[in-house]
Amino acid sequence: MSSNKGHDIKSICRNFQISGDYISAAPYGSGHINDTFEVIINQGGLKVRYILQRINHNIFKNPAALMENVDRVTTHIQKKLSASGEATRRTLSLIRAADGKSYAKDPAGNFWRTYIFVEHTKSYNIIETIEQAFQAAKAFGDFQKHLVDLPGGRLNETIPDFHNTPKRFEAFEKALAADICSRAKSAEKEIKFAIRKKEMAATLLRLCGEGKIPERITHNDTKLNNVLLDEKTGEAVCVIDLDTVMPGLALYDFGDLVRTSTSPAAEDEKDLSQVQMQMHMFEALARGYLDASGEFLTKTEVEYLPFSGKLITFEIGLRFLTDYLSGDTYFKIHREGHNLDRCRTQFKLVESIEAQEDEMQELIKNI
Known part of the structure; x- marks a missing residue:
């Protein structure tokens, strides 16, 4: 057997x-x-x-x-x-x-x-070149484009409220109030940062509710290793890992691309000076994504591309912080304070995106 x-x-x-x-x-x-x-x-x-x-x-x-x-x-x-x-x-x-x-x-x-x-394809866990960033973003843009006319009604939600940032914030507030592991004091700086950013959590869902951005079919896990690249040419061939394909906002997918592809630092990097949003990588993502999706995205969706990177990065950082306060019950950890380290890298990346947001916006206008 x-x-x-x-x-x-x-x-x-x-x-x-x-x-x-x-x-x-x-x-x-x-x-x-x-x-x-x-x-x-x-x-x-x-x-x-x-x-x-x-x-x-x-x-x-x-x-x-x-x-x-x-x-x-x-x-x-x-x-x-x-x-x-x-x-x-x-x-x-x-x-x-x-x-x-x-x-x-x-x-x-x-x-x-x-x-x-x-x-005859390969996948990579870490983006090594500008071309890889372009190809990955183009692949996810093409994926969304192919599905704008999917018949048969709404897809099932495989993980309900997956990118519902306000609900993620509510979970954080509950974890903070309970503080079952007495860890709030050690994360005081991060908690204050999260609270200051609360207002932006509902931005994209509010725009959707107002009819300014539409619900679409999205991948919801737009990492480079979920795109197969041709082993000879490096061209994007196929998007994989479709378990989280469900109704969502196109900006969720682009935002997660920004989060996972623009910083050279690992997700749990302790040296926060290594964490930064690299403009040349953002430009490659934007050009690749808009090359495929520009014909169907609304003006408002395009306008909020830079913001989406900030929001999704904040949301993931918030989830790491929530898990840290709750005793590390969701994300696997490999050392003491691992989820807090992950939270810190995400929040540092949020700050880096904010510092360059005007430049990012100008770049989008000129593509």
């Missing part, structure tokens, strides 16, 4: 419409939420690779609804790309389960899915 992480992968593969003979499977990638495996199948003497994933139902409470989203989104994009001859390379392609569903369940109640392996 072939097994990985306690799972009988060979048996699980029989639940999918995969022809050929099973050869092997091994853990794949650097993801921390789902269990991902590279599966090799012998098809007529050719070794063909697939990606098999167990969906973490502790994080995603309704895997069937999640997979309905993934199925609708990937099918729609494939139809749009069918004439290109690269539909299964330019977007993820699901392999159907034996019963025709987009997923299969094992006897233990785990939910599994299988994708065609996108060959």
Whole structure:
């Protein structure tokens, strides 16, 4: 019996419409939420690779609804790309389960899915060049563009209120009031910073409520390692990790790109002098994103691109601070005060963005 992480992968593969003979499977990638495996199948003497994933139902409470989203989104994009001859390379392609569903369940109640392996691509955890920033932003802009006309009604919310910054602030206030670990004193500076910024938390949701920016379909995890780049040309090929694709604001995706791609410092860097928003990286992101999305974004959405980076960075910093005050119950930590260090890097990046916001705004106007 072939097994990985306690799972009988060979048996699980029989639940999918995969022809050929099973050869092997091994853990794949650097993801921390789902269990991902590279599966090799012998098809007529050719070794063909697939990606098999167990969906973490502790994080995603309704895997069937999640997979309905993934199925609708990937099918729609494939139809749009069918004439290109690269539909299964330019977007993820699901392999159907034996019963025709987009997923299969094992006897233990785990939910599994299988994708065609996108060959001759690489992913990177850290942006190394301006071109990578441009390509990543363009890929996410293209992804949003392909989905502006998705038929069939609103997608399911796989994690409700994921980017609802006012609700994140309410959670912070509750954690501060409870202070169950008596940590508030050690985070006094960060707490004061968060309270000073409270007013901006509702900005984007207010604009949406006023009809000035529309709800769209967004990816909600726009890191570089969620874009596959061609291993020879470096061109963006395919956006991956679609578990958080759901209704949202386009600015959430761009804002998280700014947060994750413009500072050279690690997310938990203790030397805050290393944390800064690099204008050349912001410009590459803006040019790449608008190259793909400029034709469908509203004037207000474009205007708020610089602000979105500040807001999402603040929101993530607030979540780190909330978790620190609550006893580190959500984000994994590897040292004492780890979440507070993460909070400090995010808040320092917020300050760096604020200091350059006028210049960022001017840059956007001139693209």
